[in-house]
Amino acid sequence: MVSEVIAIKPEDILDKAEALKAEGYRMVQICATRVQEGFELSYSFDKDLAMKNLQFTIPLDGKVMSITSAYWPAFIYENEMHDLFGIDIRHIADGVDFHGHFFVTAKKTPWRELPPQKPAIKFTPEQLAAIAAAKAKKEAAAKAAAAPAQNPEGGKQ
């Protein structure tokens, strides 16, 4: 499955999208990822079942041009990025710019905190010791069950 990732400048996204549209590419998806520098945006396109991904990073308060003039269905993702992550998308096509009302979530948006860098689930030393003890007990029981039964007097009856 071919999937190519190409780094571009944020200001080039609309030109690149228009060029891909002219080449007959279909838009597949747009995704925002929170990274140290701000947001990493990935735009995926497909032609003949081969995928091309354009990627760039913008700062938290950065702006990005809408590609709805080239790919009208992009409004779904652009409104999603705006509503959930607070990304400033400029010039979304008329009639499909929902101005923050496309997604109605119970949790307050935008979600801008960085993902934790360490595993969220971590055992304490006491928990690790308890796990090791339980494992050793289980192994000992299995070993005892597997061992052949012996006559306490020795030898066979």
Add this chain to the structure above:
Amino acid sequence: MGKRTIVPFGPQHPVLPEPIHLDLELEDEKVIRAIPSIGFIHRGLEKLVEKREYTEMVYVAERICGICSFGHGWGYCKAVESLMKVEVPSRAKYLRTIWHELSRIHSHLLWLGLQADAMGFESLFMHSWRIREEILDIFDKTAGGRVIFNVCKVGGLRRDIEDSELQGIAARLQRLKAEIKTITDTFFDEPTSVSRMRGVGVLTKQEAYDLCCVGPFTRASGNVIDMRLIDTDGCYQDVDFQPCISTDGDCYARCRVRVDEIFESIRIICAAIEKIPAGAIDVPVKGNPPEGQFFTRLEQPRGEAVYYVKGNGTRNLARLRVRTPTCINIPGLVKTLQGCDFADVPILALTIDPCISCTER
């Protein structure tokens, strides 16, 4: 110019099983414009990667959707396995394909029932779902669950299916073919059913492509877009998979594509059962997903789904993104609603086979 009215449609509506809201701008009985809004059941499942380890996220991925549950688990595993460069054993690839195609049959039978219900054809709805029960019984027997399977894991599968049981599944599906044909013929031959679907909501090949539609929605307009054609993580290349295409682009064509796909899925499953190799169903996976990213795609019953994973070297992924088929079919739905009769809105909304719980993740 007729009288203009705005009718709110959904998120709770008798013929709409999914919580999408449409503001329908009407001129007399014709829909002039439809404005969608979603977000009523947003669950934030993608964000759970921050709390759940990459091995645990399979369970979360399977809960994205109750209909294509197995496919979401597989798609997630596929993305993580590619990121971690894990090669899954051949038997696991075959079994994944078999379960996934069974899910497709189940999904399409469910859709046929809903479509019949939307047309007011209650007995056809019940018969569609009666046959679907047989597929759910196979799930129950092989995976232990009727909706959530919990059989997929990073590195392969948790459960095998005995060869004798596989032969039984093939025989059962062959028996079901005649029953499925009886009900599907009713969709295509019964005059009431035909009149509700023929020529309704036409989307041309170019329109469907420009609107980025996926799945049976775009294949019914003649676009050959099916991720199974390029799949290397299942056994589609070994069973001579052929996509089901129609060219009329109306509701009837969408129904035709889904029915053809049921029979194609049965053929794929039977061919896979004939060729399935013996051997292991999983490989041990050690370590954490490395720093890096991977995009992959899977053909779900409703169309192409995209899975994006980004690793940061810890046991938690930095990002999981799932772009579901309904998400990108909403613009196509909005387009087909323009100019339709108000009475056809439920039929049209159903022909994209909407799954808003997938879309909201």
